[in-house]
Every structure is written in C-alpha cells, then in structure tokens.
Amino acid sequence: MGTQQYSINRKNIQESYHQIHTEKAQVELPIILLEKLILSGALPGNECRCLDDAARKTLWQSLLQSSLQGEQPLCR
Numbered sequence: 001m002g003t004q005q006y007s008i009n010r011k012n013i014q015e016s017y018h019q020i021h022t023e024k025a026q027v028e029l030p031i032i033l034l035e036k037l038i039l040s041g042a043l044p045g046n047e048c049r050c051l052d053d054a055a056r057k058t059l060w061q062s063l064l065q066s067s068l069q070g071e072q073p074l075c076r
Contacts, residue, residue, distance in 0.1 A: 026050070031058050038062040 029037075035058050037043035045063055048055070 024049075031055075034058050035062050039066060 031054055034043075034055060038045060038048075038059060039062050045059055048059055051059060
C-alpha cells in the first residue's frame with residue numbers, strides 16, 4: 001500500500017468515525033425509564049435536547065431529586 005493510498009484510507013476512516021459519533025438519534029422512552037437513566041447517571045442531563053413537556057418535567061424532577069439526595073450533579 002502506497003503512502004498516498006494509506007493517507008486516503010486513514011482520512012476515510014476518520015471521516016466515518018466522526019460521522020458515526022456526531023449523528024443523532026431521536027427515541028421515545030417510557031417516562032419511568034428516562035427517569036431511571038437520568039438518576040443512574042447513564043444519561044447526563046446535558047445530553048438531552050429537544051425535549052417534549054413530559055421529558056422536560058422528568059429531567060427537572062430527576063435533577064432536583066438527585067440534588068436533594070446529595071448525589072453527584074447529573075448535568076455537567
């Protein structure tokens with residue numbers, strides 16, 4: 001494999017990696033599962049975007065609940 005071909009393949013791999021890790025997926029979850037994900041820290045509050053009213057309410061209640069319990073902040 002020549003140097004130029006290696007460089008092109010490396011660039012394609014980097015572009016593919018960047019595209020995969022920057023694309024977004026919109027999902028629908030039961031409220032109780034959303035609450036559990038937030039409270040466990042598996043889903044940080046700052047990663048939540050474009051929330052509907054139910055999700056926004058769940059996010060804020062979960063953040064308030066965790067802060068009252070003295071846990072680590074879930075919204076970094």
